[in-house]
Amino acid sequence: MVENKGKFNNEDEMMDSDEEFDDMEQSFEDLFESSLKELKSGNVVLGTIVQVNPDTVVVDVGGKSEGIIAISEFTDENGKVKELKVGDQFDVLIERTENENGLISLSKEKADRQKVWNTLEENAVVEGRIVSRIKGGLSVDIGVNAFLPGSQVDLRPVRNLDKMLGETFRFKIIKLNKRRGNIVLSRRVLLEEERESLRSDTLKTLEEGQVVEGQVKNLTDYGAFIDLGGIDGLLHITDMSWGRVNHPSDIISVGDKIKVKVLKFDREKERVSLGLKQIAPDPWLEVEKKFPVGEKVTGKVVSLTDYGAFVELEEGVEGLIHVSEMSWTKRIKHPNKILNIGDEVESVVLALDIPNRRISLGLKQVEPNPWDVIGEKFPIGTIIEGQVKNITDFGIFVGVDEGIDGLVHISDLSWTKRIKHPSEIYKKSDLVRAVVLNIDRENERFSLGVKQLAEDPWSSIPTRYAPGTIIKGKVTSVTDFGIFVEVEEGIEGLIHVSEISKEKIDTPKNFAKVGDDLEAVVLHVDTAERKIALSIKHLSDQKEKAEVDAFLGAQKSATSNLGDLLQGALGKANTGKDEE
Template sequence: MVGGPDGLKAGNPDLEAMCSSGPWFSHLIYFLLQIVVRIMSDERFEDLFQEKTVTKQKLFPGDKVEAVVAGTSGENVFLDVGAKSEGVISAAELRNEDGELTVKPGDTLAVFLLAVRNGEMVFTTRIGSGQASVQELEDAFHSGIPVEGRVTGEIKGGFQVTVAGQRGFCPYSQMDIRRIENPDEYVDKTFSFKIIEFGNRGRNIILSARAVMEEERARQREALEQSLEEGMQVEGTVSSIREFGAFVDIGGVDGLIPISELAWGQVERVEDILEQGQKVQVVVKKLDWERDRISLSLKETLENPWERVEEKYPVGSVHVGRVSRLANFGAFISLEPGVDGLLHISKLGAGRRINHPREVLEPGQEITVKIDGVEREKQRISLVPEDFTDSAGTEKKEKESGREPSFRPQAPGSMGTLGDLLKAQLKK
């Protein structure tokens, strides 16, 4: 193929005769032979022209696409959406408060196909809070395109909403995906809505913000199913508080932090730890997509206080604690959040036998205690009162030192222990 058309016809009488009809025929023959050679060598035909295959997409009203600004003319902005013809969008949607266009040729926009009118594709970013025709609102209703509306007040059964100069109504149940606790929080704010009813030529417009939120959460959930794993630490927002725990929105789905996973210590009220709307870091404990259950933990993002318990609470050290709860066998003393020690009932009463710790202690009471034993692995600390003395152990030490046992007064009316009675009988 080297040498061009002249090199091809040299030495070939038949080809020379065909090419004698004109130079254009010679070049055509050369070009066709190039194509044959390229095909035989498995080269792509489009590479010969250095072109890419362009797929023209067919769009339907309501479709969301990425468009490139092709140019402007008066009150129209023309868009290249990869279709056979350009689309158009009202320039009013793309102006700022000073009336200046916020886009220029080459910029990319996310737009919805609103309608096809007289063969022209009409797009919108979202019907806004400015003026719009009744026809545009009806197109948005049929196409499922979201609209922006401003909540202007609360009325019977829901909210009054202004959408592009038209008045609409959003029921309480359609204002949010969660139960509305305080309606005033929604007034004078702008939200995205779907028009779920359109009647009487625009005089009866029913809106739903919930529908938009559910669609967005469905997209977020799909992404989370692909990326979320047990053991991951994620950020979320407390969406609601219940007696048994707190629900946290982690970006499309709600997970539950049980009250037992709020802190290392015992938690009586969820409100003592979290409040609605608070940002938190949580660890994903368990995922069950089929049952829509996600278990979360807040305490696992915090340092486990038992890791340093032997260092902070060595045996024999004295600390001030608070009675956290009482049981038949003793009192649990909180030394710090997440670290409780047990003060056994046998160590209470100052030598007097008691039937229940409530006879000498009450929940919330401060008490000075001494560390009697620590088992970090089992998360157990045994305590005794600061002034507690083991009478048997003390008497033994006194005898070994050659001193007389110290006198210990008995409780009034007491006959003493069984050992005391036996000693008295032997002396007789």
């Protein structure tokens, strides 16, 4: 028996089948009519990809014809086309029900925007990405373009808005106009709300002596403001480090997260003073133990002033090398002549002042004091030879040893010459022989003499120019009180105005002038004052006396000779008588 598949067994079955077919046909017609109603411009419908082309995507939206969407609507934020495949579904907006090619114009982007617009409302919080800078602020993508005014970007004005580009944040809608398509956002409102919440929590828990973590918010010349969580605290520059801080930026930067100690907290005024150095122990508590007086220490030069150099011995501990403690022998005008910032130097601890946090250091004390041995090297009376290092009104400085100069005072340059200024006979770099006169180690003075190399001519003056000696010399100077005459090279005698003539002289200038040759007699010699008193008015008397003395001497000599002759003759006569 063969099965009768696909055939009706009777008329009733066939009638039932016709009715079902009519119902199905009616359903399809109703569904088609319903889809036609949906496919109106401006409506959003569900679409299915049926074909992906290089420039377009063909989408079935259930109408008589299919729709197309530009492939550019399927790019990501970097402009790269997303991966698409047949069967993918998504909402699309109908722009036109049929174009010139008989296709429906669709837009996925506009459908997405419309969905976003339907969800937006004022004061709602949304997330968005800053995409560009525009006049007055920034453009933000929250699914649709929204405007973020510059004043609403942060709690404080942002100088460089470009650095915000590409960043994603949460925003609050503060203005919404769907008809005009305007949306105004604020990030600042959310930050203020968050800050107020943090501030409330911080005020409840903040206590003096507490160590808290905060973020560096702002730097000034005198310190830094630290955000502790809704409330700012001041970290003064003096509380940043136990050591020297020239500027807060030397140790912290804006944005840094640091731990600080609450030093003072005024809850009513909401003022907080913070300390960074107080987290670590005070290094000065161990200074006396670590750096005892007399100890050699090594440190780094951190600052130079006119009066010395500050040396960091360890973090927070500095000592001062005064300019007077830098060299045993050299006169240091400024520390930068021998030291530079950053130099590692060895020095000796000279003194500690713990209460005032001061350490006195000595650089020269690292080496032996040359003044301690200079006396052994150059005993008094030693003849040295050295170059003229410096010339002053009062003498010349001669190099004796490394860093030690000896002074030849102007009064020790010559026994006899009147020297107005040492430069009359010396210039720098001249080689000079001198004798060591004295060494004052305590005051670091080394005295030399040039004239002492020769015998003092005044020691023999009293013998060579005894009172009554007649001299001849040239006039070297004429003053109101007398005339100076050079007795010999470097030795002068004074003819006082009262000793010029027996007659009254108004002024010596009428009697002689410089260069004249004069003859005078020595009245007196004062070796202590190095003075020779001369006289012209007594010259004639002295000459007469000399002539008389000479005459008497001659007579005495003649008488003596005559006596000798007479005695000789008498002797001969007596001898003759005896012979008879």
